[in-house]
Amino acid sequence: MSRFGVRIHPGKQPSVEAWGELCISTVPELQAAVVGAMRERPGEPLVLDVRRVWFCDLAGLRSLWSLVEHGSASGTEVEVRPSAAIARIGRLVECVRAARIA
Numbered sequence: 001m002s003r004f005g006v007r008i009h010p011g012k013q014p015s016v017e018a019w020g021e022l023c024i025s026t027v028p029e030l031q032a033a034v035v036g037a038m039r040e041r042p043g044e045p046l047v048l049d050v051r052r053v054w055f056c057d058l059a060g061l062r063s064l065w066s067l068v069e070h071g072s073a074s075g076t077e078v079e080v081r082p083s084a085a086i087a088r089i090g091r092l093v094e095c096v097r098a099a100r101i102a
Contacts, residue, residue, distance in 0.1 A: 003020050003021045004021050004022065004026035006019075006029055008037050008040075010037075014045075015037075015046065015047035015049055016037050016049065018033075018049070019054075020054065021053070021054065022063070026060070027059050027060060038076045045078075047081060048064070048067065048081065050080065050081065053082075053086055064086070068080060
C-alpha cells in the first residue's frame with residue numbers, strides 16, 4: 001500500500017482528496033494535482049480534502065499554505081478541509097510564532 005495518494009474529483013464542485021503522509025517527498029504529487037485541477041476549471045472554488053492525511057510535516061503544511069495563496073492569486077478560492085494531523089502542526093507553528101521562538 002502506498003503511503004500517500006491523491007485523487008481529483010471533477011464533479012459539480014471540484015475537489016482534490018489526499019490521504020496518507022503529506023511530507024517533503026509527497027508534496028510535489030499534491031501540488032501537481034491541485035494546480036492541475038485549478039487549470040481545468042479556472043476561477044471555480046476548489047475543495048482540498050486532506051481529512052485522511054494522518055501525518056503532515058512542515059513541508060506539507062507550507063505546501064497547503066502555498067496552494068491556498070496560489071489559488072487566491074489566480075482567482076480560485078481553495079477551501080482546505082484539514083485532518084487532525086494538519087490541525088496539530090498548524091497549532092504548533094502558531095505556538096512557536098506566539099512564543100517568538102523563530
